[in-house]
Amino acid sequence: MIEFKNVSKSFGSTVALDDVSLVFPRGKIIGLFGPNGAGKSTSIKLIMGLNRPDRGEIRVDGENPQKKKQDVAYLPEIDHLYPWMNIAQAADFTRTFYADWDEAKYQELIKFLNLQEDMKISKISKGQRAKTKLLLTVSRRAPYLLMDEPLSGIDILTREEIINTLIRDYREGEQTIIISTHEIAEVESLVDEVIFLDRGQVKLSGNAEDLRVERNMSLVELMKEAFRNAD
Amino acid sequence: MQTSSLKKFFKLYSKEMRELRPEILVVLIATLVLNLFFYFKAQELPAMVIVPSMMMLGLAGFLPFISSFKLLGREWNSNTIYLLLSLPVKGGNILGSKLLALLTQYLIGTVVVTTGGVILTFLLFPEPGLAETLRQVQASGIDTRLQTIISSGGLFYLMSLVGMAYIIAISFFSQLLGKLVTRFSGLITAIVFIATFWLMNKLMTPIWQQLGNYNQLHMSQFNFSIAAFNQLVGMNTLIMLAGTAIVFVAAVLVYNHKIEL
């Protein structure tokens, strides 16, 4: 379980998170939704320990995120892999640091995603890079998987491959996946729980199915409504 | 399967070595080209042999300092800092592997240049030959026992290596402090670099002075002796090593507790 307790975070004069208290339950696929600048990336970076809160605290299984890095797999929005490496080298690099690396899964996924080990990171297409990032994060049996905009700027077929991979390899009940995206329609049937963020605050959160029952609306419609009310 | 921390450190180190490959190759190739050039061109003026070696030694000794900025700064420029910071290893490993790689670069560079210089010298001065040279030096009263050469030379080289580590540690520290601000990062780095250098100098100078007095005392007793020289170099090295440790630890603390994205 990941907890945010009254977390605030600013970058200069920009408020990224404003007194946010949240719980990300264990074993769920959680959608972190909201427009650009809502605080989605910052929330994810705070969980990964790449940012530190100005106020409040974050707990990953009750501990400081700085101490839980081995339990979290992180897929950032930007390209964070060493460009001179090929896929095999990037995998080898990752493998060294994590005891939860699953070699069989990696071998299987690389085929499923139509990637080749000798592909050089700097030479491959954007879609292939996105798939490589996915390959390296999903090949770990990490209890927590953080994905920051895994679908942005990626063609439809690759999006489908990414979502299929997530469903295929998701370990129900034990794995927690947090996906930040503004493309809600794409992940409508993928998420258990949703959190709508806007300008650093939680607008709405809850179980996706319960919200559909209560409001008779899709998540996309819910998002639209939440933000219509905001203005 | 839990990978040992040594293995993790080595993986980081080999990554850094791969990043430094171009610079190391530049020194290797430049040494070869310059030495060849002087071998063919300087036949009529053999004393010129000192020129390529000195030029290259300057390059080999200076390049790791330049590379220290590239090695750390590039992590930010290419966004790989996101990967690095998410790894379950602390700043000691990250910065330690970079430091070790830069020292390896220094080691390879200086050894290659020196070896090249020695070979060139013997090629250009086939007379009087190694044995004869040694005899002449011995005749002039200088201690040429292998042990002494190795100990003094080695110690002196070690001092230069620690000096390199010292400069790199300051480079890391100032770069990391520069990363704490969003604007004028380069300016902050430059200011912190100079300030740290100045501050550490202030700190170490009194110790050096003490050491100098102590040594003068000994020198006057024994005149010039290899032993006294070694002692001076050894002490200097130790002081610089302590200084390096202080700055390096400060850099690690900044990395562990302050660096954010």
Next chain:
Amino acid sequence: MEFNSSQPIYKQIIDDFKKKLIRGELKEGDKIPSQREYAEEVRVNPNTVQRAYREMESMNMVETLRGQGTYISISADRLEEIKMEMAINLVDYFISEMESLGYRQKDMFKILEQEQSRMEGERR
């Protein structure tokens, strides 16, 4: 299978199985896909599929045998009940929509008969 994302997905999964049962595409004793297979097939969160399967078990539609899989296990009475439930749901929906258009029962019957014979005619 296309989902209507304004309705709970687990309910749509259950409805899909009900329809297959009523149409006879699935019969007593048939093995249905494992939760994982089904999740991959329809591209839905495995937790949601798990919820649907659990619900179907408590509705006495399926039975999960440890280590063997999930099988259709439904009595004829229960099937009849489900069929009736679905029919009632449809009719309820029909009536409320028609009422909102201002139709009375008599007109509804008339339109129903007309439409049915027209559709039969088309099919022939």
